[in-house]
Amino acid sequence: MSSSLALAPDRRAATATRPIDIAVSCIKNGKIGRGTIQTRLPEFAAGKTWFEAGPLRQHAPAAVADCQEIVARCAPWLVCFIGPELWTKTKDNEDLTEYSDSRQMPDGGLAVRILGQAYFGRDTIFVSISKHSHPGVLSTLHHEIWHALEKFLTPGALAAVDSLAAGGRARPSEYLSSLSERRARLYQNLAASWDEGAMIRLADADLAMRAMWHVYSGGLAKDVIAARARAASPPNRGIFRRLFGF
Numbered sequence: 297m298s299s300s301l302a303l304a305p306d307r308r309a310a311t312a313t314r315p316i317d318i319a320v321s322c323i324k325n326g327k328i329g330r331g332t333i334q335t336r337l338p339e340f341a342a343g344k345t346w347f348e349a350g351p352l353r354q355h356a357p358a359a360v361a362d363c364q365e366i367v368a369r370c371a372p373w374l375v376c377f378i379g380p381e382l383w384t385k386t387k388d389n390e391d392l393t394e395y396s397d398s399r400q401m402p403d404g405g406l407a408v409r410i411l412g413q414a415y416f417g418r419d420t421i422f423v424s425i426s427k428h429s430h431p432g433v434l435s436t437l438h439h440e441i442w443h444a445l446e447k448f449l450t451p452g453a454l455a456a457v458d459s460l461a462a463g464g465r466a467r468p469s470e471y472l473s474s475l476s477e478r479r480a481r482l483y484q485n486l487a488a489s490w491d492e493g494a495m496i497r498l499a500d501a502d503l504a505m506r507a508m509w510h511v512y513s514g515g516l517a518k519d520v521i522a523a524r525a526r527a528a529s530p531p532n533r534g535i536f537r538r539l540f541g542f
């Protein structure tokens with residue numbers, strides 16, 4: 297449905313070695329910048345994921361400022377790109393075509409329009425601001441933040457969240473039915489309700505709810521930053537690398 301605004305596939309291929317000229321906002325080190333996606337991000341350079349021109353909501357200042365506040369609280373080290381239409385081409389998402397716009401690419405692959413993506417291993421997330429209402433952008437942001445942060449939770453906390461998420465509504469899609477996606481959706485919906493003022497009584501909360509609140513409140517971010525500071529001190533470097541993988 298956005299194909300009239302899309303880069304022609306051959307032009308996209310031709311631009312693969314230089315910045316892709318789609319304006320985005322970027323939250324980095326707590327500051328908001330504007331620019332274009334750089335091809336030094338391998339995901340974009342390979343043409344696997346890309347932003348496309350769409351309804352020009354990408355510079356909506358209030359929405360971007362709200363995203364900035366959430367990133368700063370929950371995961372200040374994350375780099376968060378906020379741009380127009382976000383598309384991805386991957387076999388894993390093939391069964392998303394029931395839920396999202398999709399189109400056949402000239403190379404035979406299938407592309408689906410997605411709301412956001414967490415780029416594991418590089419502490420980078422992408423959020424599409426097109427076709428979202430304002431709270432919808434924040435809900436997607438919470439979803440991607442969860443993907444980026446769940447690796448820092450203890451196995452017990454993660455298992456507790458799994459036991460809740462596994463009881464959720466069945467989805468006719470392998471991707472959407474995965475526990476990873478179920479956890480992220482459960483968290484995103486709770487976080488959105490907390491954004492709207494819903495309260496949690498921590499004294500009564502079980503491990504799963506306390507773990508998700510720990511992410512939302514920024515407590516986990518503080519833990520991670522403190523652990524990284526301790527890991528950076530030379531005597532501890534090896535121990536923390538084994539425990540946390542960084």
Ligand SMILES: [Zn+2]
Pocket residue numbers: 439443476477480
């Ligand atoms: Zn997800």
